[in-house]
Amino acid sequence: MDILLFGDVVGRPGRTALVSYLRDREYDFAVANGENAAGGFGLTKKTAVEMLEGGIDVITSGNHIWQHKEVLDYIDQQDCPVLRPANYPPGNPGRGFLTRTVDGVRILVINLQGRLFIPMALDCPFRTVDAILRNNPADVVLVDMHAEATSEKHVMAHHLDGRATVVAGTHTHVLTADARIMPGGTAFITDLGMCGSMSGVIGMATEEARERFITGRHTRLRVAEGNMRVNGIRVRLGTNNRVEGVELINEGA
Numbered sequence: 001m002d003i004l005l006f007g008d009v010v011g012r013p014g015r016t017a018l019v020s021y022l023r024d025r026e027y028d029f030a031v032a033n034g035e036n037a038a039g040g041f042g043l044t045k046k047t048a049v050e051m052l053e054g055g056i057d058v059i060t061s062g063n064h065i066w067q068h069k070e071v072l073d074y075i076d077q078q079d080c081p082v083l084r085p086a087n088y089p090p091g092n093p094g095r096g097f098l099t100r101t102v103d104g105v106r107i108l109v110i111n112l113q114g115r116l117f118i119p120m121a122l123d124c125p126f127r128t129v130d131a132i133l134r135n136n137p138a139d140v141v142l143v144d145m146h147a148e149a150t151s152e153k154h155v156m157a158h159h160l161d162g163r164a165t166v167v168a169g170t171h172t173h174v175l176t177a178d179a180r181i182m183p184g185g186t187a188f189i190t191d192l193g194m195c196g197s198m199s200g201v202i203g204m205a206t207e208e209a210r211e212r213f214i215t216g217r218h219t220r221l222r223v224a225e226g227n228m229r230v231n232g233i234r235v236r237l238g239t240n241n242r243v244e245g246v247e248l249i250n251e252g253a
Contacts, residue, residue, distance in 0.1 A: 001102070001103075001237040001241065002026070002027045002235070003142065003234070004027050004029070004235075005030075006018060006030070006031070006033065006192060006232035007033060007191065007232055008192075008193075008194045008196075009032055009036060009194070009195045010036045010040055010223060011038075011203065014037060014194065015047060015051060015054075017195050017230050018051060018056070019050070021251065022054055029057050029100070029107055031109060031142055032060070033062065033170040034047070034048060034051060034059040035060075035061035035064040036194075036203065037051065038068055042065065042066070042067025042071065043064075043068065043082065044070055045070060045071065048074070052081060057100060058081045058082075059083065060111040060170070063120060065094075072094075076094055081100075083096055083097065083144075084111065085113035086110060087113060088113070089121060089122070089123060097111065099136060105241060106137070106138040108142070109142045110129060111144050112129055112146065114145065114152040115147075115152070116148060116151070116152050118148055126155075126159055133164075140165045141163065141166075142164070143156070143160060143164050143168065145170070146169075146170045146171045147171055148172070150176075154190065157182060157188040160186060161182040161184035161188075163186070165235070165241065166186065166233075167186055168187075169190045169192065171191065173194035173203055174193055174194075175192065175194075175232075175248065175250055176189060176190040177248070178190050179247070181243050187243045189248075192231055193232065193250070194229075194231055196223070197223070197224035198228070199224045199226045200223075204223060208221045209221060230250075231249060233249060
């Protein structure tokens with residue numbers, strides 16, 4: 001089985017690049033983080049459907065998921081393949097994990113959010129994922145750890161080594177070069193990077209980002225255009241769904 005995981009999809013360029021990359025490629029299951037897919041911040045039903053119809057099976061998210069209010073009803077629908085972090089406090093719309101069956105293989109996808117350097121009221125992601133794994137048996141477990149701190153992502157990978165099939169970090173929009181198989185057999189990468197324009201600053205237009213740093217004022221960011229790229233990993237599973245290989249995806253589109 002071949003599983004694809006993609007970094008944060010940023011705006012229309014990211015959606016276009018991702019769908020173009022998936023076209024005519026062979027794989028069994030694909031996950032992408034879509035929390036920046038609508039105009040660079042948040043997700044809408046329209047942008048989610050575009051990615052789902054383009055070949056993505058499950059969309060994960062993070063701290064920008066509430067940006068567009070229309071998404072609240074959408075992700076609350078039964079069987080909606082869009083996740084919000086599972087460690088958000090109880091009472092929030094949507095869900096933080098789901099299970100899909102592909103050719104008889106139960107694939108559990110879990111979305112978590114880190115707490116370091118992210119000023120939000122969040123439950124402990126470690127205790128949250130432990131509870132999910134106790135109550136949701138699966139053959140393959142894919143974890144999107146949406147976090148700012150590399151250390152928090154690394155600790156999660158060690159925490160789940162041997163229990164999760166893949167632990168993939170998202171959020172920084174920068175593809176890291178440390179994709180590897182952990183001692184217990186879990187595939188790990190600190191950050192999947194992003195799908196979007198490399199012409200700007202982590203997917204956003206350079207001038208507005210530059211003005212923020214130089215003036216200290218809050219400037220509305222625009223999505224960058226051109227030089228589109230797709231970042232992520234391909235994980236190859238073999239006998240008993242064990243990880244046999246991890247390859248970086250870093251291609252122009």
